[in-house]
Amino acid sequence: MRTGLAFWSILKKDMRNYYLKPPNISWGIIFPISWSLMFIMRSATPVDVRELLPGVMALSVLFGTTSMLAVTITFERKSRSFERLLLAPISLNRLMLAKTTGAILFGLVNAFIPVLVVSFLVDLSGVNWVLTVVGVLLIAVTSTFLGLFIAVSVREVFEAQTFSNFFRFPMIFLCGLFIPIDHLPFFMQPFSYLLPLTYGVDLLRFAINKTGYLRLGLSLIVLLGYSIGLFTISVHNIRKKWIY
Amino acid sequence: MGEPKCVYQESRPKDGKCSTKLIKRCQGREKGVTNLPIIEVKDLRKKFGDFEAVRGISFSVKKGEIFGFLGPNGAGKTTTINMLTGLALPTAGEIIIAGQDGIKDIKRVQQLIGIVPDESNLYDEMNGYDNLVFCASLYGMKKARREKRARELLKQFALDDAGNKPFKAYSKGMKRKLTIAAGIIHEPEILFLDEPTTGIDVESARQIRRLITELNAKGTTIFLTTHYIEEAERLCHRIGFITSGEIVKVSSVRALMNEAQQEKTVEFAIERGGGPELGTALLQQFSHITVKQMSPDSIRISAAEEIQLMPFMRFFDECGIVVREAKILRPSLEEVFVKLTGIEISKLKEEKGGGKK
Numbered sequence: 001m002r003t004g005l006a007f008w009s010i011l012k013k014d015m016r017n018y019y020l021k022p023p024n025i026s027w028g029i030i031f032p033i034s035w036s037l038m039f040i041m042r043s044a045t046p047v048d049v050r051e052l053l054p055g056v057m058a059l060s061v062l063f064g065t066t067s068m069l070a071v072t073i074t075f076e077r078k079s080r081s082f083e084r085l086l087l088a089p090i091s092l093n094r095l096m097l098a099k100t101t102g103a104i105l106f107g108l109v110n111a112f113i114p115v116l117v118v119s120f121l122v123d124l125s126g127v128n129w130v131l132t133v134v135g136v137l138l139i140a141v142t143s144t145f146l147g148l149f150i151a152v153s154v155r156e157v158f159e160a161q162t163f164s165n166f167f168r169f170p171m172i173f174l175c176g177l178f179i180p181i182d183h184l185p186f187f188m189q190p191f192s193y194l195l196p197l198t199y200g201v202d203l204l205r206f207a208i209n210k211t212g213y214l215r216l217g218l219s220l221i222v223l224l225g226y227s228i229g230l231f232t233i234s235v236h237n238i239r240k241k242w243i244y
Numbered sequence: 245m246g247e248p249k250c251v252y253q254e255s256r257p258k259d260g261k262c263s264t265k266l267i268k269r270c271q272g273r274e275k276g277v278t279n280l281p282i283i284e285v286k287d288l289r290k291k292f293g294d295f296e297a298v299r300g301i302s303f304s305v306k307k308g309e310i311f312g313f314l315g316p317n318g319a320g321k322t323t324t325i326n327m328l329t330g331l332a333l334p335t336a337g338e339i340i341i342a343g344q345d346g347i348k349d350i351k352r353v354q355q356l357i358g359i360v361p362d363e364s365n366l367y368d369e370m371n372g373y374d375n376l377v378f379c380a381s382l383y384g385m386k387k388a389r390r391e392k393r394a395r396e397l398l399k400q401f402a403l404d405d406a407g408n409k410p411f412k413a414y415s416k417g418m419k420r421k422l423t424i425a426a427g428i429i430h431e432p433e434i435l436f437l438d439e440p441t442t443g444i445d446v447e448s449a450r451q452i453r454r455l456i457t458e459l460n461a462k463g464t465t466i467f468l469t470t471h472y473i474e475e476a477e478r479l480c481h482r483i484g485f486i487t488s489g490e491i492v493k494v495s496s497v498r499a500l501m502n503e504a505q506q507e508k509t510v511e512f513a514i515e516r517g518g519g520p521e522l523g524t525a526l527l528q529q530f531s532h533i534t535v536k537q538m539s540p541d542s543i544r545i546s547a548a549e550e551i552q553l554m555p556f557m558r559f560f561d562e563c564g565i566v567v568r569e570a571k572i573l574r575p576s577l578e579e580v581f582v583k584l585t586g587i588e589i590s591k592l593k594e595e596k597g598g599g600k601k
Contacts, residue, residue: 002384009381017369080365084426087329088382089354244332
């Protein structure tokens with residue numbers, strides 16, 4: 001009960017201080033809409049908007065969560081307000097879950113903005129919404145924990161931004177979103193399968209268009225594995241680096 | 245426990261010595277201090293690679309006291325405080341806080357302690373009231389209680405008018421006060437204060453010292469680090485000196501001063517009747533003393549042993565000399581520190597930060 005209250009307070013504070021600020025809300029809305037429009041307008045052929053949807057949703061989540069979390073934690077660490085949380089009587093696991101839940105929720109909202117936009121253009125019947133939500137949630141959790149991993153690895157806010165892109169941009173090009181994985185040079189294909197976004201995009205493709213080519217179970221397990229792995233490594237790194 | 249008055253006395257004798265009046269007031273603070281240790285540290289060590297920042301220190305803090313932890317930059321003060329509060333893991337040693345293992349059960353211990361770091365670390369975007377309410381929620385305080393406590397503290401710290409202002413709009417002194425308020429929002433048994441008055445204006449520092457004494461008077465044990473030696477002298481019951489990661493001395497302020505005092509000195513402020521012949525008369529009457537005429541209306545008497553005032557008062561009375569004030573002069577804590585550590589005071593007062601991790 002006691003730590004539950006602390007968890008909720010940290011989440012509420014982060015939502016109010018960071019996620020629900022007008023610039024972030026507008027970024028959270030404009031960014032996914034821009035992605036959607038960019039794909040639609042740049043395509044030379046009549047675009048099957050529904051085909052693009054999984055990729056746009058995945059990117060919206062990836063960018064929304066990693067940017068916010070990496071920056072907010074680095075910022076709090078720099079201003080030493082994060083120390084206050086470390087000194088509070090809540091376990092480190094619970095504290096980090098509280099810190100990341102806000103970003104996960106932010107990512108979930110980001111993911112469904114393109115869905116809202118697309119719903120005006122195409123018929124979305126036949127979408128497996130349960131699996132879509134599960135997929136988006138897993139991508140959000142994985143991306144958030146990737147953001148946490150980045151935040152723990154850097155000291156400055158600008159480093160967090162740069163380091164985030166080090167992971168994000170290769171992921172965009174190698175996850176099968178722009179170029180199908182089997183069209184990539186042979187030596188690059190293993191890298192694609194090392195990226196969590198590959199499995200996230202495929203899961204969403206399966207949920208929205210039933211066109212995924214990886215086994216559903218495999219994608220779920222890989223994303224779960226990445227989530228647990230990244231969280232465990234990040235918490236371990238916090239213990240090692242911040243509770244020195 | 246009555247409110248000790250020495251905190252309010254900011255004026256000190258020009259020579260920095262502690263007067264009888266001041267010492268008597270300081271003694272009043274010792275009420276409420278028990279002999280029960282609330283913090284026990286045994287052979288505590290902290291290594292960073294090959295560098296040993298804290299080298300097997302042992303000390304205890306009694307329940308109800310203000311314990312000062314003094315040392316120059318890089319002496320290991322902040323590392324020690326970090327280990328005691330759970331922000332750093334000791335390489336070796338034992339910490340017992342309020343009967344609990346301060347290393348294994350640190351989360352339980354953190355419920356009992358309050359921490360005020362050397363820099364204000366509340367949330368800039370939030371107002372003073374919300375900051376306090378948020379901090380209270382970290383300790384599981386229920387809504388009604390945390391809101392009531394936040395209002396009480398804002399009033400107690402004279403910040404009630406600023407409660408709705410964002411923290412970033414506060415002055416340095418106000419920030420410091422709110423940070424202390426946040427540290428005690430859950431009414432901790434022990435409060436760790438790291439350099440509470442560094443870098444703030446005189447008036448705010450004075451208010452903070454008063455608040456520290458008031459908190460202690462209500463029963464809170466205070467672990468204070470400061471590089472203002474006068475502050476430690478004024479506030480603390482006992483002091484631990486640390487240099488190069490080792491404890492040099494832990495003792496009460498009085499005992500430290502007595503130990504450092506080579507000879508006892510009393511200064512008499514006289515109103516009339518004094519003259520050059522007074523010194524000679526005193527020496528004739530009291531053979532074991534030395535006399536120094538400081539000014540026409542001030543005479544200083546020194547002896548190897550404790551000086552009894554009454555024989556001198558009678559002597560002055562018989563000579564028709566009116567004594568306005570008699571002060572027992574003691575060495576300042578600053579002198580004690582220099583004597584014990586061999587470190588120049590200027591080094592202690594250097595701009596801090598060098599030793600911080």
